[in-house]
Amino acid sequence: MVRTEKQGFLQLAKIAFPFVIATAVYNILVLGLEEYFGDHIYKVSGQIGSVFGLAVAFFLGFRMNSAYDRWWEARKIFGELTNNTRSFAAKIYVYYGNSQNFRSEKQRDLSNQASDLIALTALYVRQLKNEMHNNFKPAFSEDADKLLSRFQVNREHKLSNELLLAITQNIESAFSVNANIEKGDLMQHLNRFHDIQGKAERIKNTPFLMIYTAFTKLIVGFYVILIPLFIGDIDLGGEKSGFEFLAIPIMVIISTVFLTINKLTNLFAEPFSENITSVAIDAICQTIEQNCNEVRLKIESVKN
Structure with missing residues (x-):
């Protein structure tokens, strides 16, 4: 995950560098053909390029906003998961500390029951993260296997x-x-777990409009191809001055900007994929599990 501005520049450079190379080669080739076969043999009006470029820029800006909204919604979902899990674990710790909340046959080993429930909740958080990464049948530790067997999880x-x-x-x-209020409170948290999971699965299982993505890639690629025709060479100091080749870095910069924005949009649109722009759900879920383990340690300390 990108956490600092320096890391951001490095990752941005990695994304943009292939576009710099590809557009540089293409623009050198086109400008070389123009210089070899004659000046301005295929230059298109720059006004057309300005209008077309403005339209592409607006379209990319709208698409970037849509992709970021999708990314931010995913981040809010796992923020909600963090808050709900912490509250759920804290209430289990409190409610299971009062034996009067439970049926007579369940009043023994309440501390162990609470610890197991919190461990099962942490395991759920880990499994939700795995499913977001398409790992539906992960390997479990020996303790997790015993816990799943004890709760008869299919x-x-x-x-x-x-x-x-x-x-x-x-x-x-x-x-x-006599403890319907406490039980109802915990059930509300479980309902929120279902809502959170449903929201996360909705984002993951709904592609970011593939026809929309294909269309954007098409018009951006078409515009980048036409950029040398819109700009052409730069005739400062005459044909033999060599200044015409200053057009190459200008065309490379413009092309790279458009291609990089389109690439970033595609990355933002997949917030649960394991790339540099995805939501850091691994770190978030690790923090949640740590919080659950801290509550379990508190239960163990009270029991001892």
Whole structure:
């Protein structure tokens, strides 16, 4: 993930460098043909290029805004996941500290039950992250395997759904009728988990309008191809002065800007992919798991 301005410049350079090379070669070739076969043999009116370039710039700006809105929505979803998980773990810690909230047969080992529920919640967060990275059947540690077996989680089905179902069933069967407020509070958090997962899957499973992407790539590519015809050479000091080749860096810069913006738009439109512009869900979920483990350690310290 890009965290500093220096890293941003380096990553931007990596993205733009292939475009610099490709457009430089293309523009040198076109300008060389013009100089070899005769001056201004195919120059198109610069006014046409200005109007076309302005239209492409507006179109790219609109598309970049749409892609960033998609990225920001993904970031808000995992921010909501962070807040909901922290609150859920804290309330489990508090509610399971009062034995009167539970049925008589469930009042034993409440600390262990609370610790297991929080561990299962952390496992759910990890699994949701895995599914965003298309890893639906990950390998588990020995402790995680035991936890899944203890809660009778069906690994043949969608694992994130099964984890939420296991947590829901455990809470429903544990709380007494006198603790409907506490149970309802935890159930609301579970409903939010379902909403968060649904929002994340909606973004991941809905492509960013492939025909829209193809059209943008087409018009940007067409404009970059026409740039040498719009600009042509620069005749400062006459034909033999060599200044006509100053047009090359100008054309390369303009071409690279348009191509780089289009590339960045495509990257922003996939917020859950594992590229430099994607939402840092690995780091976010790691922080959530750490928070859950801290609550579990607090439970262990109280029990001892």
